[in-house]
Amino acid sequence: MQTDSHTYNQPDPATEARVEALLAQMTLPEKIGQLVQLNPFGPFDPDEYDRQKAEAAANGRPFTYIPPLRHDMEALLRAGRVGSFLNVMLPGVINHCQRIAVEESRLGIPLIAGGDVIHGFRTIFPIPLAESCTWNPPLLERAARVAAEEASASGIDWIFAPMIDVARDLRWGRIAEGAGEDPFVGMAMARARVRGFQAADLSSGRRIAACPKHYVGYGAAEAGRDYNTADFSERTLRDVYLPPFKAAFDAGAGSVMSAFNEISGIPATANPLLLRAILRDEWQWPGVVLSDYEAVHELIAHGLAADLKDAARLSILAGLDMEMVSEGYATHLADLVAAGDVPLALVDEAARRVLRLKFRLGLFAQPYTDETLAETIILRPDFRTLALEVAQESMVLLKNEDDILPLAPPTRLAVIGPLADSHADMLGCWSLHTHPEDVETVLDGLAAYLPADAWRYTPGCPIRASEPTDIAAAVTAVQDADVILLVVGESADMSGEGHSRTHLGLPGRQQELADALAATGKPIVCVLMNGRPLVIPRLAAQVKALLVGWHGGIRAGRAVADILFGAVNPSGKLTASWPRAEGQIPLYYAHKNTGRPAAAAGVKQFAEYFKSVYLDEPNSPLFPFGFGLSYTRFAYSDLRLDPPTITPEETLVVTATLRNVGSRAGAEVVQLYVRDLVGSVTRPVKELKGFQKVTLQPGERRAIRFELPAQALGFTGREMRTVVEPGAFRLWVGPDCRGGLEGSFTVEEAHRRG
Ligand code: BGC
Numbered sequence: 013m014q015t016d017s018h019t020y021n022q023p024d025p026a027t028e029a030r031v032e033a034l035l036a037q038m039t040l041p042e043k044i045g046q047l048v049q050l051n052p053f054g055p056f057d058p059d060e061y062d063r064q065k066a067e068a069a070a071n072g073r074p075f076t077y078i079p080p081l082r083h084d085m086e087a088l089l090r091a092g093r094v095g096s097f098l099n100v101m102l103p104g105v106i107n108h109c110q111r112i113a114v115e116e117s118r119l120g121i122p123l124i125a126g127g128d129v130i131h132g133f134r135t136i137f138p139i140p141l142a143e144s145c146t147w148n149p150p151l152l153e154r155a156a157r158v159a160a161e162e163a164s165a166s167g168i169d170w171i172f173a174p175m176i177d178v179a180r181d182l183r184w185g186r187i188a189e190g191a192g193e194d195p196f197v198g199m200a201m202a203r204a205r206v207r208g209f210q211a212a213d214l215s216s217g218r219r220i221a222a223c224p225k226h227y228v229g230y231g232a233a234e235a236g237r238d239y240n241t242a243d244f245s246e247r248t249l250r251d252v253y254l255p256p257f258k259a260a261f262d263a264g265a266g267s268v269m270s271a272f273n274e275i276s277g278i279p280a281t282a283n284p285l286l287l288r289a290i291l292r293d294e295w296q297w298p299g300v301v302l303s304d305y306e307a308v309h310e311l312i313a314h315g316l317a318a319d320l321k322d323a324a325r326l327s328i329l330a331g332l333d334m335e336m337v338s339e340g341y342a343t344h345l346a347d348l349v350a351a352g353d354v355p356l357a358l359v360d361e362a363a364r365r366v367l368r369l370k371f372r373l374g375l376f377a378q379p380y381t382d383e384t385l386a387e388t389i390i391l392r393p394d395f396r397t398l399a400l401e402v403a404q405e406s407m408v409l410l411k412n413e414d415d416i417l418p419l420a421p422p423t424r425l426a427v428i429g430p431l432a433d434s435h436a437d438m439l440g441c442w443s444l445h446t447h448p449e450d451v452e453t454v455l456d457g458l459a460a461y462l463p464a465d466a467w468r469y470t471p472g473c474p475i476r477a478s479e480p481t482d483i484a485a486a487v488t489a490v491q492d493a494d495v496i497l498l499v500v501g502e503s504a505d506m507s508g509e510g511h512s513r514t515h516l517g518l519p520g521r522q523q524e525l526a527d528a529l530a531a532t533g534k535p536i537v538c539v540l541m542n543g544r545p546l547v548i549p550r551l552a553a554q555v556k557a558l559l560v561g562w563h564g565g566i567r568a569g570r571a572v573a574d575i576l577f578g579a580v581n582p583s584g585k586l587t588a589s590w591p592r593a594e595g596q597i598p599l600y601y602a603h604k605n606t607g608r609p610a611a612a613a614g615v616k617q618f619a620e621y622f623k624s625v626y627l628d629e630p631n632s633p634l635f636p637f638g639f640g641l642s643y644t645r646f647a648y649s650d651l652r653l654d655p656p657t658i659t660p661e662e663t664l665v666v667t668a669t670l671r672n673v674g675s676r677a678g679a680e681v682v683q684l685y686v687r688d689l690v691g692s693v694t695r696p697v698k699e700l701k702g703f704q705k706v707t708l709q710p711g712e713r714r715a716i717r718f719e720l721p722a723q724a725l726g727f728t729g730r731e732m733r734t735v736v737e738p739g740a741f742r743l744w745v746g747p748d749c750r751g752g753l754e755g756s757f758t759v760e761e762a763h764r765r766g
Pocket of ligand 1: 098099128172225304305509
């Protein structure tokens with residue numbers, strides 16, 4: 013069920029009148045103040061740190077260091093020179109500053125407090141890439157709402173999420189933060205998260221605004237190196253990278269964060285096509301554009317601006333409203349207006365947008381946070397239960413030879429691997445509240461199923477190479493076990509911002525550990541705890557079962573155990589392809605056919621010359637997009653397409669039957685793909701156009717129905733406009749991107765029907 017959520021994009025005359033009345037009273041420096049977002053804290057102060065620590069100890073309180081405010085912060089607030097804070101997760105500090113802004117500045121305009129709440133605030137959910145593998149937007153809406161509850165109770169008004177960059181390069185560490193390789197999945201997850209963050213009835217009585225990011229094309233960083241150049245066509249921009257943003261705005265998101273990267277020579281933060289032509293002129297979107305962290309200043313390093321003044325000028329001219337941290341607007345905008353280099357109307361327009369958001373958030377009416385609230389909200393039992401549910405649904409079973417899973421107790425387990433008892437790594441990248449004590453590891457999870465004498469744990473080796481290993485001890489430890497449970501993967505800091513990798517196998521000596529264990533001949537069940545898809549063909553061949561647990565949040569370990577012992581039937585499916593080799597990257601299912609496509613049968617490709625193939629690996633992934641196993645089996649039948657021919661204004665109804673033909677209840681993600689066979693520009697070999705998650709009891713059958721409006725087949729045509737072209741289409745309904753039931757239909761101009 014969907015929650016009621018706010019939208020910030022519908023016109024509201026009452027708000028507009030208040031904005032205009034306030035704007036009319038503002039001086040230029042006050043208007044500019046609304047466009048400035050700062051970190052209010054000064055540099056780390058070791059003496060103050062020691063003092064606060066001693067004080068907490070003396071009073072028996074848990075210690076949280078609160079850095080002193082920047083020396084000029086209170087004066088800036090009093091003068092109305094700051095509009096927003098970022099990442100101050102302390103309601104006491106926010107209230108203190110808010111009080112100065114509201115009660116001591118001339119016009120009393122409240123601050124808006126922004127923060128990164130990427131996959132939970134304190135109740136940490138699985139990383140967003142894992143969350144997307146649930147294919148369950150209503151569940152993610154509830155998770156986002158929990159994040160909003162905790163954040164709002166802690167003084168946050170503005171969440172810098174969802175991160176909705178389509179990512180097709182696994183080297184890029186930030187693939188962890190998004191919904192994978194596909195725009196359609198990205199759109200669904202974007203809508204769900206925006207709605208959840210902007211839920212209308214938060215316990216705080218306050219509101220949250222979502223800030224989708226990073227607008228746009230950041231996921232296309234060349235070679236997967238963070239912040240790197242992106243260079244792709246306007247068609248790819250419109251068909252691949254923009255749709256999740258449009259979906260987020262349509263769901264009511266009233267702000268967006270501009271990206272660090274350039275696209276085809278123009279950094280996103282000062283890009284008039286992106287910020288003005290598309291957002292304002294085409295989409296008529298009234299929201300606030302916030303820069304990313306110091307992205308205005310970075311225009312100098314990009315080589316677009318000569319200095320910070322130039323950077324500020326280029327940014328505001330392009331359509332950037334608020335600057336995060338670098339203070340180009342704060343320092344230079346007034347002079348730029350005075351010199352006639354920036355029209356005052358542009359500053360007015362930007363200030364108007366920020367004020368509009370503040371009014372619509374209710375900040376003027378209720379600027380303060382109840383500081384006692386967080387205690388009763390944070391980590392509420394129902395939030396922890398939801399974190400478990402999301403973790404369970406996010407995990408993807410990639411292999412289960414001989415149905416070794418679920419494990420049947422009593423089984424003597426040898427638990428091996430550095431991730432089996434790592435609390436901190438389960439929190440993944442971008443969890444600003446690091447409380448490893450909140451986390452249940454795999455060992456904690458096992459304790460719920462097995463008596464203490466039924467298993468023992470030997471790490472074998474660290475995650476990375478630098479510490480000593482004890483692979484020999486691990487081999488000894490497995491001698492009297494029935495099954496080896498190998499828990500390996502990446503540390504939390506191997507993905508996320510600025511954490512790209514070139515080698516995507518198991519880091520450190522973990523593969524060596526797996527080799528040694530495989531040599532014992534004992535069956536291996538492997539759980540991966542990772543921040544991105546990995547390149548693990550060797551490991552995948554060595555193990556009997558492979559479960560991707562991701563960096564699964566605070567309930568990760570319990571969710572793994574629930575799946576291993578069959579209390580939960582896995583239902584996650586991949587939202588990004590897993591390659592056989594790094595050299596295949598970027599690898600994504602919705603690729604073009606080329607003039608020399610490979611033959612369909614993968615292995616034959618080795619024998620093909622002068623085709624679009626490699627000499628040493630098939631083109632296909634090791635594990636495809638949409639793929640994931642269950643402990644039961646599903647059968648698809650009875651595909652019908654009705655009517656077989658539609659006009660661009662009509663809707664195709666696609667029906668099929670899904671049966672659970674195994675012996676356990678389970679959930680299947682039914683996926684609908686299409687291929688436009690001939691276009692005025694070339695079209696992908698497949699595109700996801702629908703999915704449904706269906707739970708069936710053993711033996712149960714369900715009629716599946718998709719409605720596919722012809723408009724959903726639209727793409728950016730020759731003239732750079734969205735077109736739905738007549739012609740023949742193929743369609744598949746099945747369990748993953750490789751196929752399933754196949755049919756065809758035609759789109760025909762209405763007049764040809766006669
Ligand atoms: C990241 C953003 C984040 C911002 C504020 C930047 O470095 O790219 O995703 O919202 O910092 O913390």
